[in-house]
Amino acid sequence: MTAPTVKDHKKEKYVVACIVICIVLIEVTLRIVEDKLSANIANIRTIPATATEIEKSEAESILFIGNSLTDNAVDSILVSEHLQKQLSNNFNIFKVIPDSTGIADWYCIYQNQLRNISNPPTVVVIGFAWEQVSDQQPVTPGRLGGFFCKLSDLEPLSATGMGHHQQQLQFAVGAISHVYLNREAIRNRVLDLFIPKYIHISRGMNQYANEKNSSEDPVARTYSYDLLIDLAQQIRDSNSELVIMAMPVIQPYALDPKLTEISSELGITLLDLRNTGDFDKSMYRDPIHLNKEGRTIFSRLIAQNLDHVLKNPRTAGVPAK
Numbered sequence: 112m113t114a115p116t117v118k119d120h121k122k123e124k125y126v127v128a129c130i131v132i133c134i135v136l137i138e139v140t141l142r143i144v145e146d147k148l149s150a151n152i153a154n155i156r157t158i159p160a161t162a163t164e165i166e167k168s169e170a171e172s173i174l175f176i177g178n179s180l181t182d183n184a185v186d187s188i189l190v191s192e193h194l195q196k197q198l199s200n201n202f203n204i205f206k207v208i209p210d211s212t213g214i215a216d217w218y219c220i221y222q223n224q225l226r227n228i229s230n231p232p233t234v235v236v237i238g239f240a241w242e243q244v245s246d247q248q249p250v251t252p253g254r255l256g257g258f259f260c261k262l263s264d265l266e267p268l269s270a271t272g273m274g275h276h277q278q279q280l281q282f283a284v285g286a287i288s289h290v291y292l293n294r295e296a297i298r299n300r301v302l303d304l305f306i307p308k309y310i311h312i313s314r315g316m317n318q319y320a321n322e323k324n325s326s327e328d329p330v331a332r333t334y335s336y337d338l339l340i341d342l343a344q345q346i347r348d349s350n351s352e353l354v355i356m357a358m359p360v361i362q363p364y365a366l367d368p369k370l371t372e373i374s375s376e377l378g379i380t381l382l383d384l385r386n387t388g389d390f391d392k393s394m395y396r397d398p399i400h401l402n403k404e405g406r407t408i409f410s411r412l413i414a415q416n417l418d419h420v421l422k423n424p425r426t427a428g429v430p431a432k
Contacts, residue, residue, distance in 0.1 A: 253285030
């Protein structure tokens with residue numbers, strides 16, 4: 112007859128304690144070095160400092176919010192120089208442009224970092240393509256929870272699909288665990304050690320996914336814009352002007368007629384810069400990002416449009432939500 116097994120509870124507790132300590136050490140270490148995992152994470156970490164700079168700005172300020180499309184297209188120095196020539200005023204240009212973001216990310220950034228500053232920007236410009244300002248833009252719950260949002264943001268974010276329990280769980284885990292939050296950046300770093308140019312290849316795959324999105328006809332789908340409407344109200348309450356600009360890419364995409372209608376109703380300036388005739392394929396570094404030549408032309412173009420916005424503000428005409 113086999114003797115009963117006696118469990119060593121002290122040993123079990125010791126193992127559990129070691130595991131917990133290891134997890135905590137990994138989390139703490141990652142929080143210290145995570146800025147070095149990717150340029151995008153380092154960029155995200157500068158957002159509070161950018162908000163402080165805007166608040167302390169003595170000149171009028173213009174804030175560009177978007178992703179890499181906007182970052183590559185807007186030269187802050189050139190925009191400022193062009194505006195000064197056109198208006199004889201100094202403008203400080205700021206950018207908040209985390210990669211692969213959309214309306215849910217931008218909503219939380221403004222809500223939590225910029226809404227309550229004492230000296231808000233004169234104009235907030237949101238650059239987008241495809242459905243990126245619609246509630247149907249796919250979200251990354253862990254990133255939202257860890258980088259941009261608070262738990263109180265879950266209610267307005269429910270329009271983006273965050274009402275699902277699985278996404279809410281991912282949102283919460285992202286807020287708690289930076290290992291989970293940065294798992295893709297960690298994976299990319301590891302795989303890049305073994306697969307030549309892995310990060311470059313993965314970026315190309317993301318660009319291909321964006322091009323597939325661009326082929327969809329907005330008329331064939333139903334979009335809503337609750338987050339954009341709420342964001343427009345917040346910006347209006349801060350006495351700032353909201354401009355949304357449809358960005359140029361090589362593959363043409365359609366604008367949702369409902370977006371045009373809502374922009375008109377809310378007093379949002381919608382700049383359709385998709386097909387201005389100023390760009391050809393030689394001005395792109397890849398299918399969706401402008402190169403240096405395209406950036407120079409676009410910066411002049413957006414300055415010309417902002418000149419008109421600054422001379423003809425629409426904020427006073429925005430109806431209350």
